[in-house]
Amino acid sequence: MHFATIRDRRRRFVLAALLIPALPAAATAQLAAGDSSLIAYVSRMARQRAAQLSTGAPPTNAASLAQYREALADMERGNLTIAAAELTAALQRAPQNALFRGDRAYVYALMGHLDEAATEYTGAYQVQQQNAWYLAGVAVTRGAQHQWAQAAGTIQLAVQTDSTVADSVIAGAAAAWFEQAVDRTAALTWARMAVEKNPLDAPNWLRISMVLRARQDSTPEGEQAVRRYLSLSGEHADTVAYALLADHLYNRGQIDSALALVAVAAQDSAYREFASQLYLQAGRDAFQHRDIDRTMALLARGRTWSTPAQQPAFSNITGRAQLLKLSSMLAGLEQSHSCEAAHAADSLATRTEQSLQEGVPFDSARTVMMLTSVMPGIRQGVQSAIANCRPAGQAAPPPPRRRPAAAPAPRRP
Numbered sequence: 001m002h003f004a005t006i007r008d009r010r011r012r013f014v015l016a017a018l019l020i021p022a023l024p025a026a027a028t029a030q031l032a033a034g035d036s037s038l039i040a041y042v043s044r045m046a047r048q049r050a051a052q053l054s055t056g057a058p059p060t061n062a063a064s065l066a067q068y069r070e071a072l073a074d075m076e077r078g079n080l081t082i083a084a085a086e087l088t089a090a091l092q093r094a095p096q097n098a099l100f101r102g103d104r105a106y107v108y109a110l111m112g113h114l115d116e117a118a119t120e121y122t123g124a125y126q127v128q129q130q131n132a133w134y135l136a137g138v139a140v141t142r143g144a145q146h147q148w149a150q151a152a153g154t155i156q157l158a159v160q161t162d163s164t165v166a167d168s169v170i171a172g173a174a175a176a177w178f179e180q181a182v183d184r185t186a187a188l189t190w191a192r193m194a195v196e197k198n199p200l201d202a203p204n205w206l207r208i209s210m211v212l213r214a215r216q217d218s219t220p221e222g223e224q225a226v227r228r229y230l231s232l233s234g235e236h237a238d239t240v241a242y243a244l245l246a247d248h249l250y251n252r253g254q255i256d257s258a259l260a261l262v263a264v265a266a267q268d269s270a271y272r273e274f275a276s277q278l279y280l281q282a283g284r285d286a287f288q289h290r291d292i293d294r295t296m297a298l299l300a301r302g303r304t305w306s307t308p309a310q311q312p313a314f315s316n317i318t319g320r321a322q323l324l325k326l327s328s329m330l331a332g333l334e335q336s337h338s339c340e341a342a343h344a345a346d347s348l349a350t351r352t353e354q355s356l357q358e359g360v361p362f363d364s365a366r367t368v369m370m371l372t373s374v375m376p377g378i379r380q381g382v383q384s385a386i387a388n389c390r391p392a393g394q395a396a397p398p399p400p401r402r403r404p405a406a407a408p409a410p411r412r413p
Contacts, residue, residue: 036110041169042140043106046124046133050099053130064093068100075103080111098128102137109141117141132162136170143173148180156186168198175204184211195228202232209244223248239268246278255282259298272305279305280313287321292328295321316359316367322352323370323378330381339389346382349375 071086087104094100105120121137128134135158143151155174159166166174175190188211194204206229212222226244230237243265250258259282266275279302286294296318303314329345353375360367 038169038173039106039109039137039140039144042133042136043102043109045165046102046131046137047099049131049133050102050124050128053128054099061093064090064097064100067093068103071103071107075107080107083107084111096127098124098131098134101127102131102134105134105137105141109137109144114141114145130162132158132165135161136165139177140173143177146180148177151177152181152183152186166193168194168201171197172201172204175207179207179211184214187211195225200232202229205229205232206238206241210240213244213247218251239265239271243271243274247274250278250281255285263301266305273307273310276302276305276307276310278302280310280317283314284317287317290324292321292325296325312359312362314359315355316362319352319355319359319367319370322348322355323374326352326378326382330378330385333385333389337385337388337390339386339391342382342385342389345385349378349382352378 067086067090071083071090074080074083074086084104084107087100087107090100091097091104101120102124105117105124108114108120109117118138118141121134121141125131125134125138135154139151139154139158142148142154152174155165155170155177159170171190171194175187175194178184178190179187188208191204191207191211194201195208205225209222209226209229212219212225223245226241226248230241230245233241242261246258246261246265248258249255249261258278262271262275262278265271279298283295283298283302286298299314299318299321303311306314326345326348329341329348333341333345353371356367356371356375360371
């Protein structure tokens with residue numbers, strides 16, 4: 001495997017495969033799982049729309065209306081079982097009342113009876129088909145059951161029925177459902193809609209960046225989205241954002257800034273493989289520029305986060321860097337003859353050989369050649385340097401005295 005292959009791999013590196021979870025747990029619970037606040041919001045909007053559509057309709061049976069009001073009071077007090085019974089009684093007197101049925105769906109949802117809630121929301125929509133918020137209620141209950149494809153498909157139908165359903169709250173929830181259903185195109189569309197309607201929607205700024213990165217989209221939108229997320233989230237930002245921004249910066253050549261950010265991400269073990277990969281690539285780039293000290297420092301840092309599969313690459317590039325440093329040391333020894341430097345070169349030769357041996361799986365052909373053809377000559381040079389070295393403080397021997405040249409013979413007349 002050659003260095004160009006590392007570079008190509010880095011360009012194709014898909015963060016979505018490594019950086020999991022894609023969103024903070026709290027955001028996922030709120031937007032994807034259909035928590036009580038989302039269910040309450042949909043119920044409130046459905047009730048408002050039902051009231052609008054009921055204007056001018058025949059008056060509701062007085063007895064059923066009284067039972068409905070009692071049910072609302074018990075809902076406020078948290079007496080859900082009693083409220084459900086009262087709503088059932090009201091519906092017996094007014095079975096075609098969508099408002100009663102929709103509120104019974106809401107009570108069932110709060111009680112955790114999600115299948116019953118979905119059935120009631122569906123029944124309410126069948127009675128009042130202009131009220132797309134009842135379809136939104138079905139979507140929320142399916143989302144709460146992690147039935148992502150059904151939730152996504154139902155909310156799409158709701159918006160086709162009434163586009164006003166796609167407000168900032170529903171758009172954010174729909175983006176999560178489509179993402180969980182592995183429909184990235186729709187997830188991106190809904191996430192963009194969510195932040196357009198609510199620019200303070202931090203989770204969907206992050207979702208935009210994640211989806212674009214998973215699609216290997218290199219346009220500025222992904223970086224701008226993750227920066228927006230970080231500015232909104234502050235100290236509560238999810239670690240994935242630091243890794244995302246590091247990736248963008250690295251690909252734009254801002255290496256030091258990228259490495260600083262990915263080091264922050266590596267505090268979470270889920271992102272250490274990616275951090276190690278970025279440091280490996282940075283070390284390889286420094287090696288190509290013959291900056292050996294920087295190469296060694298970067299590889300040493302990145303290796304602390306590496307997986308067993310990455311370690312041969314670290315060893316291989318480390319061995320090559322050590323080999324260059326060793327050659328430079330031997331050249332210097334031809335002038336200094338320092339015993340201290342000669343023994344340091346001997347230790348480095350041992351480490352170099354070990355690094356190259358560990359790095360054979362990464363690039364076997366070249367590495368075996370270095371071990372069998374280059375290292376023996378290096379070893380011989382090190383031993384010669386040790387044999388000819390001088391302890392520190394010992395003066396160099398004087399140069400050999402040259403004999404005076406013989407006088408030329410007299411010329412014959």
